Amino acid sequence: MDANEPCSTQLKAQKDESEVPVQCDCLPPAAAAATAATAVGAADLTSMTRVNGWNKDEKMRRFYYVKFPSYEDRNLKAKIDEAKRQIKKLNEARGPIAESLMFEKMDQERLRWQLQCLKPWRYARDELGELRQCLSKLRCSPSSEWRKQIRRSSHRLIHGSKSLREERQILRELRQLESRNERTGVENDEEKEWIQRRFGSMEDIQLRIEVIPFIG
Structure with a gap:
């Protein structure tokens, strides 16, 4: 080799x-x-x-x-950091707004509860107004006012020295007052019956009004 x-x-x-x-x-x-x-x-x-x-x-x-x-984009990283800062800033700003909204909601609930508590007062006020109106109708009858006017006109016709024309005018007024008295008397009687059926007598209505004196 x-x-x-x-x-x-x-x-x-x-x-x-x-x-x-x-x-x-x-x-x-x-x-x-x-x-x-x-x-x-x-x-x-x-x-x-x-x-x-x-x-x-x-x-x-x-x-x-x-x-x-790995490829790193510095601009992309800066954008991501900026987005994170914006999100953090928005979250910090959302806190006071959410707190104020919560307080407003609590105020709404409180006002709603107060309105619910005032409902009985409103019903009592409406009832008191209706009772007072019925009591005034029972005390002051329109027919009594018409009767007073009829008596005054009759007294003028009898005791006054009037001419024929004036006497005829007074007679026409008397007839009109009498017809009105009859109509209002019938209507007033029906209204009195309805009030007494619903609320009772004047004494009963007065007693019911005295039960709720705290409403003006």
């Missing part, structure tokens, strides 16, 4: 070294470093498989995983 001829071991070593990928200048530094590390790992794996008794003619496929740094 010639001394200058390389042995089989040297040939295998050269072959193994030729299979190791060379770093490419076209890749970024981070990608080149990752590629070199992956290639070294693949070469080690090839030597290990040969030691473990694999066939030397069997070829292995190498896979390279290149990692690139």
Whole structure:
């Protein structure tokens, strides 16, 4: 065997070294470093498989995983920070508004409760007004007013020195007053009966009015 001829071991070593990928200048530094590390790992794996008794003619496929740094947009990050500050500012401004709305709602509930408590007073006021009106109708009868006017007109006709024309005018007034007295008397009697059926006599109405003296 010639001394200058390389042995089989040297040939295998050269072959193994030729299979190791060379770093490419076209890749970024981070990608080149990752590629070199992956290639070294693949070469080690090839030597290990040969030691473990694999066939030397069997070829292995190498896979390279290149990692690139994540792309960071500084403007986008600034926008996100600005949005967070705006959200925080709005949340801080919402606190007093929500508190004022809560107090307004409490005031509304309080006023509604007061109105509910005043309902009996309103009913009592309406009842008192109706009782007073009925009592005044029972005390002051329209027919009595008509009778007073009739008596005054009759007295003028009898004791006054009037002409014939004036006496005829007084007679017409008397007839009109008498007809009105009859109509109002009938209407007044019906109204009195209705009031007495509903509220009772004048004494009963007066007693019911005295029960609620706190309403003016």
